[in-house]
Amino acid sequence: MEIKFLNQPKDVKLIDILTEKLRDTSFSRVWIIAGFAKDSAMDYILEDVLKARENGTQIECVFGLDKKNTSKDMLLKFLNCGCNIRYHLNDDGAKLESRLYAFESTEGDSYVYITGGKFSENGISNNLTLIEEIKYSKDEKIEFSKVRAAIENGISKEEFDVLTEDKLKELASTGDIMARITERKIPKISELYSSNAGEETENATKEYDEGASTDFKELLQKDLDIDIDMGEESVKVQDSLGEEVEHKLKNTNEEKPEETVVSKMILGNDKPLNYDKMSTLIIYLSKSEEGNNDIKIPSAITSNMFKFLNYPDAFHAEEDEKGNLNETQKITLEIFENGEGDTFIDDDAKIIQSTKNTTIMSVKLSKIDIQDGDIMRLIKVSDGNFRCEIIKQNTNEHSIWEGFCTSTTKGSSKKFGIA
Numbered sequence: 001m002e003i004k005f006l007n008q009p010k011d012v013k014l015i016d017i018l019t020e021k022l023r024d025t026s027f028s029r030v031w032i033i034a035g036f037a038k039d040s041a042m043d044y045i046l047e048d049v050l051k052a053r054e055n056g057t058q059i060e061c062v063f064g065l066d067k068k069n070t071s072k073d074m075l076l077k078f079l080n081c082g083c084n085i086r087y088h089l090n091d092d093g094a095k096l097e098s099r100l101y102a103f104e105s106t107e108g109d110s111y112v113y114i115t116g117g118k119f120s121e122n123g124i125s126n127n128l129t130l131i132e133e134i135k136y137s138k139d140e141k142i143e144f145s146k147v148r149a150a151i152e153n154g155i156s157k158e159e160f161d162v163l164t165e166d167k168l169k170e171l172a173s174t175g176d177i178m179a180r181i182t183e184r185k186i187p188k189i190s191e192l193y194s195s196n197a198g199e200e201t202e203n204a205t206k207e208y209d210e211g212a213s214t215d216f217k218e219l220l221q222k223d224l225d226i227d228i229d230m231g232e233e234s235v236k237v238q239d240s241l242g243e244e245v246e247h248k249l250k251n252t253n254e255e256k257p258e259e260t261v262v263s264k265m266i267l268g269n270d271k272p273l274n275y276d277k278m279s280t281l282i283i284y285l286s287k288s289e290e291g292n293n294d295i296k297i298p299s300a301i302t303s304n305m306f307k308f309l310n311y312p313d314a315f316h317a318e319e320d321e322k323g324n325l326n327e328t329q330k331i332t333l334e335i336f337e338n339g340e341g342d343t344f345i346d347d348d349a350k351i352i353q354s355t356k357n358t359t360i361m362s363v364k365l366s367k368i369d370i371q372d373g374d375i376m377r378l379i380k381v382s383d384g385n386f387r388c389e390i391i392k393q394n395t396n397e398h399s400i401w402e403g404f405c406t407s408t409t410k411g412s413s414k415k416f417g418i419a
Contacts, residue, residue, distance in 0.1 A: 001143060002135040007128075014101075014115060014124040014131060015044055015382060021103045021111065022048035022057070029058045029104040031151055034119030035096035037063035039074045039178075041119045044381075046077060047334065047345070053082045061085045062155050063163075064096030065177050069120075072172035072179050075163065085163040086155050089176055094159070102151065110136040110144045125382070273407060273418055275304045281378040282404045283416040285390075288370040294361040295376060295388075301416055302358040310383050311353060320352075327353040332385045333360070337368050339392035349386075360388065375401050 006012050021027060022045065030052065034041070052059060061078060063070065065087050078085060088096045101113040117129035136144040161167070172179040283297060302309065310329065318328040333349035336342070344364035352359040360378065368390055375398060379387040391397050404417035 001137075001140060004133040004135075006131040006133060008115075008117065008131055009126055009128070012131065013126070013382075014113070014117060014129075017113060017131075017133075018045050018101065018124065019048045019382070019385070021101075022052040023055075024103075025055045025057075026105045026108045027052075027057055027103045027110075028106050029060070031060045031062070031100070031102040032119075033062040033098045033100040033102075033151070033155075035064040035090070035098050036069065036118045036120065036123075037065060038069040038118070038120040038123075039071050040121035041124055042070075042074045042078065044121055044124065046074075046081075049078065049083065050081050059083045060151075060155075062096075062098075062160065063087050064090045065171070066090045067175055067177055070177050072168055072177055075168055075177070076165065079163065079165060079168070086160040087163050088159050088161075089171075100151075102147065104144065104148065105138070108138050110140075112136075112147055273304075275418065276307055278305065278308050278418040279380050280419040281305065281308070281376075281416065282401055282419065283376055283378075284402075284405055284414050285370050285372075285374045285376050287372045288365075288368075291366045292370075293363050293366045294359050295365065295370070296357040296359050298414060299353075299355065299357055301414065302353075305418075308380055309351060309353070309358065314384065315351075315353060318352075324354075329353075329384070333362050333364070334381075334387045335362065335364050335368070335390070336387065337390045337392070338395055338397055339390075342367070351386075360386075362388075374398075375405065377401065 008014055022030065049059060059082070061083050063075075063085060065075075066089070075085065088094075090096060099115050099117065099119060101115075103111045112134040114132040114134075115129055117123040117127055117131075123129070136147075168177075171177045281297070281301075283301070285295065288295070306312075312327065314329045315327040316329075317325055319325055329351045331349050331351055333346045335344045335346070344362075344367060346362040346364045349360070349362035349364075352361060365388075370390060371393060373393040375391040375393075377387075377389040377391065379389065381387055391401055404419065405415040407416055407418075408414070
């Protein structure tokens with residue numbers, strides 16, 4: 001048995017450990033025990049959990065839940081991807097305080113991580129905390145089996161209940177947890193506006209209305225607040241760089257074109273852009289050739305965004321097919337096209353930095369028909385992990401994000417914005 005003590009974020013970030021271990025196919029079973037289960041952390045690792053489940057890894061979750069930090073929506077996502085969840089409702093009398101993550105391998109080394117950091121976005125990434133890593137070699141199966149037995153014995157107590165979808169609906173209806181996601185650093189387009197949003201809202205109201213919170217004002221607490229009323233198809237947007245405005249979405253009902261209301265969203269840009277804190281690049285795109293597998297961003301724009309790109313630390317010299325030497329970073333790229341609702345994940349995508357362009361390259365981009373005027377949101381999820389959202393010009397969401405493209409740079413005709 002080998003024990004290490006790691007300092008976050010100096011030595012490592014817990015999110016990087018979780019991402020690496022969850023995507024490692026050698027682990028057959030994983031335990032995530034979090035006394036303070038917050039939506040932001042669950043969302044942070046959701047894609048890694050999905051990958052683990054696709055690889056056949058069994059995932060056991062033990063969460064402490066409360067009405068302020070955990071939503072029905074996020075818990076349902078974990079249930080739907082096949083996680084087993086036990087829970088304890090935290091209250092003033094008794095709270096679950098454990099923060100433990102265990103990874104069992106039947107053929108190789110197994111690991112246990114114990115940390116004081118909360119299971120929140122900052123708690124697993126940037127907050128100062130000490131992480132204890134206990135490594136059990138493949139010859140120490142008996143020793144790790146004692147750890148497994150202790151965990152199983154602990155979560156079988158009467159203080160922990162098995163979470164089912166029916167139980168989840170009950171907890172949301174009684175207000176013991178939030179009915180909907182109310183905190184997220186960066187919203188996904190598919191959650192911001194859905195083509196059948198009215199139907200979803202009606203159903204949600206019937207099932208979860210009593211005592212359930214549906215306050216969207218806390219949706220984004222840092223860079224952007226969005227208040228959505230799907231029934232009226234109106235969106236109120238507040239940008240940290242501009243003023244709050246009311247914007248009426250375009251009416252796509254061809255039978256009643258006279259009711260179409262388009263109100264141009266004007267976002268002020270009085271303050272200089274703060275590239276140090278940016279997490280998202282929003283930019284207009286040009287039409288791509290059929291089968292094209294890259295998106296080019298003028299270096300006049302990206303020259304200010306080196307911290308966002310983690311340049312030059314994450315880049316290395318690499319020769320392209322023409323023999324040109326460029327600086328390249330390998331990334332994991334999740335691509336979402338909101339028109340058809342297609343999602344692709346490329347673990348072998350690249351960001352290439354040259355004197356003329358910053359290029360986002362992925363074979364998956366060839367599956368998307370990018371036209372002039374489409375908008376891309378390039379979201380940095382974590383170092384080496386990006387999400388690329390292609391917002392089609394003929395969709396309702398386009399009229400939201402075009403309001404953020406208020407900046408231009410000398411030498412480039414592309415309008416863009418940051419968040």
